[in-house]
Amino acid sequence: MEQHSGLTLSPTDSAALDALLEAGMDVARVPESTRAAAERVGKLLGLLEADDIVCDSALIDVTMQRLVRQGEPVLSGQDAEALDAWALSGYRVESTPHALRGRAARHEELASVVRDVDLEATPFLVEKTFQAIAQRAASDRAAGISMPSARGWRISDLVSVAAMLLIGASILWPTLSYMGQKGRQLSCAAGLGSVASAMGVYANNHRDSLPLATAGFGGAPWWDVSPDKPKANSSNLFTLARTGYARLRDLACSGNPKADRSEVKKGAFDWSNLESISYSYQIMAGPARPNWCRAAGEPASMVVLADRSPVVLRAINREVIDPLENSPNHGGTGQYVLLADGSVRWMASPERANGDNIWLPRAVEAIIQQAAKFHQTGRLEGFEIPLNEKDSFVGP
Amino acid sequence: MKEVTDEKLFDLFRRGDLGAFRKLMERYKDDLLRFLYRLVGDRTAAEDVFQETFLQIYQSSDTFDIERRFRPWLFTIAANKGRDYLRKKLRRQEVDLLAPVGKDSSDGSGAMFVDLLEVDVEKPDAQMDRSERDKLVQQALGGLSPTLKEILLLAYFQRLSYVQIAEELGIPLGTVKSRLHAAVAAFAKRWQAVSKGEAAGA
Numbered sequence: 001m002e003q004h005s006g007l008t009l010s011p012t013d014s015a016a017l018d019a020l021l022e023a024g025m026d027v028a029r030v031p032e033s034t035r036a037a038a039e040r041v042g043k044l045l046g047l048l049e050a051d052d053i054v055c056d057s058a059l060i061d062v063t064m065q066r067l068v069r070q071g072e073p074v075l076s077g078q079d080a081e082a083l084d085a086w087a088l089s090g091y092r093v094e095s096t097p098h099a100l101r102g103r104a105a106r107h108e109e110l111a112s113v114v115r116d117v118d119l120e121a122t123p124f125l126v127e128k129t130f131q132a133i134a135q136r137a138a139s140d141r142a143a144g145i146s147m148p149s150a151r152g153w154r155i156s157d158l159v160s161v162a163a164m165l166l167i168g169a170s171i172l173w174p175t176l177s178y179m180g181q182k183g184r185q186l187s188c189a190a191g192l193g194s195v196a197s198a199m200g201v202y203a204n205n206h207r208d209s210l211p212l213a214t215a216g217f218g219g220a221p222w223w224d225v226s227p228d229k230p231k232a233n234s235s236n237l238f239t240l241a242r243t244g245y246a247r248l249r250d251l252a253c254s255g256n257p258k259a260d261r262s263e264v265k266k267g268a269f270d271w272s273n274l275e276s277i278s279y280s281y282q283i284m285a286g287p288a289r290p291n292w293c294r295a296a297g298e299p300a301s302m303v304v305l306a307d308r309s310p311v312v313l314r315a316i317n318r319e320v321i322d323p324l325e326n327s328p329n330h331g332g333t334g335q336y337v338l339l340a341d342g343s344v345r346w347m348a349s350p351e352r353a354n355g356d357n358i359w360l361p362r363a364v365e366a367i368i369q370q371a372a373k374f375h376q377t378g379r380l381e382g383f384e385i386p387l388n389e390k391d392s393f394v395g396p
Numbered sequence: 397m398k399e400v401t402d403e404k405l406f407d408l409f410r411r412g413d414l415g416a417f418r419k420l421m422e423r424y425k426d427d428l429l430r431f432l433y434r435l436v437g438d439r440t441a442a443e444d445v446f447q448e449t450f451l452q453i454y455q456s457s458d459t460f461d462i463e464r465r466f467r468p469w470l471f472t473i474a475a476n477k478g479r480d481y482l483r484k485k486l487r488r489q490e491v492d493l494l495a496p497v498g499k500d501s502s503d504g505s506g507a508m509f510v511d512l513l514e515v516d517v518e519k520p521d522a523q524m525d526r527s528e529r530d531k532l533v534q535q536a537l538g539g540l541s542p543t544l545k546e547i548l549l550l551a552y553f554q555r556l557s558y559v560q561i562a563e564e565l566g567i568p569l570g571t572v573k574s575r576l577h578a579a580v581a582a583f584a585k586r587w588q589a590v591s592k593g594e595a596a597g598a
């Protein structure tokens with residue numbers, strides 16, 4: 001016989017147990033000679049019965065955890081129960097059953113350690129996030145994806161409500177502050193900001209290139225606007241509207257009473273006429289074309305877009321030009337410009353701090369300077385191109 | 397004056413009021429960033445996931461049922477984004493995964509029972525330097541799988557009920573329970589180890 005513990009039943013009790021088992025554990029069926037012993041053995045076995053013990057789900061859970069997660073830590077039964085009670089009570093320790101409250105409090109302390117984070121979101125993060133959403137909305141529109149939530153939005157809404165002039169990586173708080181102090185027309189600045197947003201999205205999709213339809217103007221002046229084909233420099237800016245990155249109303253300045261705010265006509269490559277164009281764009285003729293964001297953060301970043309040039313308007317009409325004349329968009333008080341780093345600035349004079357006149361290419365600036373010595377006049381013919389990619393020179 | 401509910405703001409946003417969206421973002425920016433910081437482990441990544449979360453909110457705006465609560469939806473999306481980030485990071489093997497703490501088994505069965513009463517839990521205002529504690533918490537959380545970390549943080553930060561977690565994560569109630577138990581146990585064990593290590597090293 002296999003010995004398990006070194007203890008064995010007496011022969012009488014052993015015989016009684018056998019008889020009891022044979023009788024199906026029914027003492028009454030056990031032969032009378034061994035019934036007394038069988039009754040005693042039966043009582044002893046009765047001690048092993050546990051009908052009133054119910055295997056609860058927590059035990060099953062813990063057992064399952066042990067089976068499944070061998071080697072992984074497992075909460076003790078009471079901690080598991082306390083966790084459930086704590087969660088069930090809406091994570092209120094005082095609402096947990098008294099017996100579990102101490103352990104529920106431990107859970108709360110552990111959670112507090114995790115929740116205690118000394119971190120706050122910066123305004124920049126919010127603005128950046130908003131900008132990303134604005135760009136996504138613009139991209140979706142450009143790709144013809146209709147976002148139901150954005151049906152009623154305009155890019156200008158996105159930009160003006162969110163981060164009016166926060167474009168790309170550039171922070172424009174100083175600019176906003178300056179404009180606020182001066183009481184300038186924020187709506188116009190926001191409009192230009194929205195153009196910047198669209199331009200940023202375009203650049204993202206075109207290897208940082210600025211919008212371009214043509215770099216050669218077929219022997220005609222770059223101010224010869226023709227809606228049917230990309231002839232004038234303005235057709236480059238028009239690309240934003242033609243390809244869905246912006247709408248014409250986004251490219252319309254409130255300072256231009258003749259600005260075109262209609263929908264883009266099918267097959268159009270440019271505005272219908274010069275007067276309806278609100279902004280002057282960097283002349284994209286020649287090999288020296290600036291890229292978007294190339295000079296981010298640099299004070300001397302390129303001007304790529306400005307309120308419409310008064311110089312070009314006069315040159316077209318063969319009038320004498322004043323290189324220091326301001327845009328008519330704001331009554332001659334100055335002009336908003338968009339830099340290649342995405343920021344928008346107000347310039348009280350078309351001449352930048354580095355001496356670059358945004359209405360003229362360097363060559364003409366030089367001629368004018370030279371001519372001034374001899375009381376002659378400089379001319380602009382519409383064929384001039386920027387000297388290099390650092391020469392801001394805008395026109396329709 | 398009664399504050400406009402999240403759900404009302406979201407409804408306004410869907411009608412084109414971007415200002416309402418901004419209010420929601422302002423309302424949850426700190427909580428969400430802290431949640432994500434704990435989830436992904438560093439601020440830069442948390443900010444990236446923060447942006448992705450709101451972009452996803454924007455993109456999924458039409459799918460949101462305004463009869464439901466906005467907050468759990470927001471944090472569940474954030475948790476999903478954070479989990480995606482962690483998985484990508486794991487695939488790139490940029491994470492130095494902590495070896496499971498305490499491989500030894502107290503009863504030899506392979507399982508380790510955690511008794512919270514034996515775990516030293518300092519209150520946030522206790523003497524341990526806050527930044528040091530923060531580092532240890534991140535270290536302890538870093539050893540958890542993305543799945544465990546996600547459920548732990550949803551419970552700890554969002555106080556979501558088991559039913560809510562089940563609904564938001566789309567998993568059975570029983571799984572929520574067992575997964576959260578496992579997450580708490582794993583975190584407690586790792587916290588015990590890292591904080592003891594800190595004390596020993598002090």
